[in-house]
Amino acid sequence: MNLVDAAAAAPGSPASAASPVHFLGDHRAYWRLLIRGAALLAATLGIYRFWFVTDQRRFLWSNTEISDVTLEYTGTAFELLVGFLIAIALLVPLYVGFFVVALNLGPIGQLAGVLGFPVLAFLGHFAVYRARRYRLTRTIYRGVRCHQSGSAWRYAVYALFWWTLIVLTLGLAYPFAQGRLERFKMRHTFYGNLSGRFDGSGLRLFLHGLPMWLLVVGPLAFALAFALATVEWDKVVEAAAGAGSGSEFANQLETAFPNVYAAVVVAIAAVCVSVVMAAVLFPVFQAMMLRWWLSGLRFGKLTIRSHLRTGQIYGAYLRFLWYGLLFLLAAGVGGGLAFVVVGVMLAALGNSEFVEIIGAIAGVGFYVAIMLGLSTIYQGTVKFSLWRSGVESIELEGLSALDHVKAAGTPSSAVGEGLADALNVGGF
Numbered sequence: 001m002n003l004v005d006a007a008a009a010a011p012g013s014p015a016s017a018a019s020p021v022h023f024l025g026d027h028r029a030y031w032r033l034l035i036r037g038a039a040l041l042a043a044t045l046g047i048y049r050f051w052f053v054t055d056q057r058r059f060l061w062s063n064t065e066i067s068d069v070t071l072e073y074t075g076t077a078f079e080l081l082v083g084f085l086i087a088i089a090l091l092v093p094l095y096v097g098f099f100v101v102a103l104n105l106g107p108i109g110q111l112a113g114v115l116g117f118p119v120l121a122f123l124g125h126f127a128v129y130r131a132r133r134y135r136l137t138r139t140i141y142r143g144v145r146c147h148q149s150g151s152a153w154r155y156a157v158y159a160l161f162w163w164t165l166i167v168l169t170l171g172l173a174y175p176f177a178q179g180r181l182e183r184f185k186m187r188h189t190f191y192g193n194l195s196g197r198f199d200g201s202g203l204r205l206f207l208h209g210l211p212m213w214l215l216v217v218g219p220l221a222f223a224l225a226f227a228l229a230t231v232e233w234d235k236v237v238e239a240a241a242g243a244g245s246g247s248e249f250a251n252q253l254e255t256a257f258p259n260v261y262a263a264v265v266v267a268i269a270a271v272c273v274s275v276v277m278a279a280v281l282f283p284v285f286q287a288m289m290l291r292w293w294l295s296g297l298r299f300g301k302l303t304i305r306s307h308l309r310t311g312q313i314y315g316a317y318l319r320f321l322w323y324g325l326l327f328l329l330a331a332g333v334g335g336g337l338a339f340v341v342v343g344v345m346l347a348a349l350g351n352s353e354f355v356e357i358i359g360a361i362a363g364v365g366f367y368v369a370i371m372l373g374l375s376t377i378y379q380g381t382v383k384f385s386l387w388r389s390g391v392e393s394i395e396l397e398g399l400s401a402l403d404h405v406k407a408a409g410t411p412s413s414a415v416g417e418g419l420a421d422a423l424n425v426g427g428f
Helices: 027-043 049-062 077-104 106-110 112-137 152-168 174-187 202-229 233-241 246-255 260-296 310-349 352-392 415-422
Strands: 021-023 064-066 139-141 144-148 189-191 194-198 297-299 302-306 394-397
Touching: 021 352, 027 049, 027 352, 049 064, 049 077, 077 112, 077 415, 112 139, 112 144, 112 152, 112 415, 152 174, 174 189, 174 194, 174 202, 174 260, 202 260, 260 297, 260 302, 260 310, 260 352, 310 352, 352 394
Parallel strands: none
Antiparallel strands: 021 064, 139 144, 144 189, 189 194, 194 297, 297 302, 302 394
């Protein structure tokens, strides 16, 4: 990755030589870390994940080199564990309250689940902001800590408002929401005493993403329009006005949909096309979002530009599909042989209850192994490639803006990270 520091060039002279920015991590070493972590996750029933995440972050941070200096991650697994336990202690009374209301308040209780969703969504956005604060205060470069200010409650209200608009507009508001939310976050982000900002354009992101939105949502919109066009609305009104018994109303209503089978076929085809287009275009969308986000980051006069290629992201997903297919094939063959051998041995015992218990345990163990294996492959292919490709796509201008930064900020609590983990909204 090229790094240009125009400020370091003497007046009237050519720009100084580009300072190197590299990702130094060895892919094989990261694979060993992932495999060991997956094995320990299974052995500890998931408790090891706090140490696993910490090891991953330290590997990626310490192998990201900017101008011959690597990043440093100072978070610990114990902090994550304590933060998670505190978050669970805070969430349990909330869940119990929802459960009690649902049981004891009749019709009002039936709304508990509906009311609970926006509450948990609000807490999720709150946790995302606090978790980001934790990770920033554990990120150090040149001995200077990053940190974040701002109210997590205000961000949660802001994010909930924008996500409501995203749902109401079927995703069209997403680019503008991301632009506004990133501006909020970067306005309160600091490297030492140097404040950040975000210059990414929501309108530009909207224009770039609109063709993809049309390819994914367009078939569904066409199917809906086709279904509405084939309905004879006057007969629907007549059926509703003169409704008698339930069967009579159904017969009258059926005459209002003369092309119902054609509409069903079109709807099924539209759903299939939309799903395929979403799967094919998702790497394009992810590359576009990462490139847009990186290119919008600013710290004082430090400007970041990303030249991430979409083909790199496609390559990562193709590797995931290929390795995942090979893993599933090997697991299927190995698991089938193991079940046959274990089944023969258990059949010789003749205790049906014991056989059922062992069979259930083996089935759960096999499922866990498959999920851990696929997760490990995904992290070793897609996530690793996203980090490495994103880092190596960056060009920096004005790096001298960091030369006179003064240390500021203090480490933040890990409760936000624990809450994000407990609500399953945690980032990396």
